[in-house]
Amino acid sequence: MARTAVPGRLAWRVARLAETRRETETARTLLFDVPDWPGHLAGQHVDVRLTADDGYTAQRSYSLSAPDQVELAVQRIGDGEVSPYLTDVIGIGDPVELRGPVGGWFVWRPGTGRAVLLIAGGSGIAPLMAMIRARRLSGDGTPFTLLYSVRTPSDVYFADELRRPVPGLDVTLLYTRGTPDGWLRPPGRLTAADLDPADTDRDCFVCGPTGFVEAAADLLVAHGHDPRRIKTERFG
Numbered sequence: 399m400a401r402t403a404v405p406g407r408l409a410w411r412v413a414r415l416a417e418t419r420r421e422t423e424t425a426r427t428l429l430f431d432v433p434d435w436p437g438h439l440a441g442q443h444v445d446v447r448l449t450a451d452d453g454y455t456a457q458r459s460y461s462l463s464a465p466d467q468v469e470l471a472v473q474r475i476g477d478g479e480v481s482p483y484l485t486d487v488i489g490i491g492d493p494v495e496l497r498g499p500v501g502g503w504f505v506w507r508p509g510t511g512r513a514v515l516l517i518a519g520g521s522g523i524a525p526l527m528a529m530i531r532a533r534r535l536s537g538d539g540t541p542f543t544l545l546y547s548v549r550t551p552s553d554v555y556f557a558d559e560l561r562r563p564v565p566g567l568d569v570t571l572l573y574t575r576g577t578p579d580g581w582l583r584p585p586g587r588l589t590a591a592d593l594d595p596a597d598t599d600r601d602c603f604v605c606g607p608t609g610f611v612e613a614a615a616d617l618l619v620a621h622g623h624d625p626r627r628i629k630t631e632r633f634g
């Protein structure tokens with residue numbers, strides 16, 4: 399994050415896959431080497447373009463999941479065009495075209511001094527993870543709360559990192575289908591009961607599938623959060 403994104407026309411760059419990690423049964427983290435990458439802010443995304451041998455191209459957006467490197471966390475969509483290639487096919491050293499960083503609204507910068515509430519659904523954790531990591535790397539002590547909704551315990555991305563205690567970072571997992579043994583909260587979607595009624599003075603960032611984001615944003619407003627302080631990113 400040494401340099402900030404320069405607005406203007408963004409060039410396509412050839413990025414090469416440097417490293418991958420398994421996140422879940424259907425999701426992978428991909429780390430790319432990108433020549434002359436200008437740096438980015440936590441919350442921004444990139445466009446990825448694939449070109450077939452016959453010249454057919456497909457382009458999709460992916461959030462940057464780290465503030466200091468070009469890392470993406472991709473969920474495989476079974477009948478998808480692009481995500482199955484990124485999760486199952488691309489190998490180390492293989493190229494993709496990549497353009498970015500994109501987006502200047504859904505970003506968190508260290509030093510605001512304002513407490514933050516992050517709400518993620520599934521792969522929507524990606525840009526919020528970049529914010530959590532940016533907070534840690536910058537030594538910012540702003541209180542962060544993460545509510546992370548996933549189907550089951552095996553669907554948690556960045557599970558080891560999120561389990562490690564970090565001062566001022568409060569992580570709550572919300573399972574919608576299956577919980578660990580002895581888990582007190584019954585499985586289910588995010589509800590008003592998951593929000594702290596006494597804690598509405600926060601910058602809120604919500605990311606995930608469209609339906610999840612809309613429901614979460616509505617809950618926040620109904621709960622007394624200032625709509626001007628709620629930022630959303632929809633993955634479609």
Ligand SMILES: Cc1cc2nc3c(=O)[nH]c(=O)nc-3n(C[C@H](O)[C@H](O)[C@H](O)COP(=O)(O)OP(=O)(O)OC[C@H]3O[C@@H](n4cnc5c(N)ncnc54)[C@H](O)[C@@H]3O)c2cc1C
Nearest residue numbers: 458459460461471472473477478479480481521524633634
């Ligand atoms: C700003 C932005 C950031 C994004 N960041 C990420 C990210 O960090 N990680 C990530 O995995 N995805 C992210 N996405 C979603 C991503 O861009 C693609 O939409 C997704 O990977 C599916 O592409 P595909 O080509 O595999 O599927 P497509 O060929 O586009 O779609 C195949 C089928 O799946 C459905 N579908 C498409 N997307 C989704 C979805 N997200 N969930 C459920 N069904 C879907 C389509 O309606 C269609 O029926 C982001 C989207 C946006 C707009």
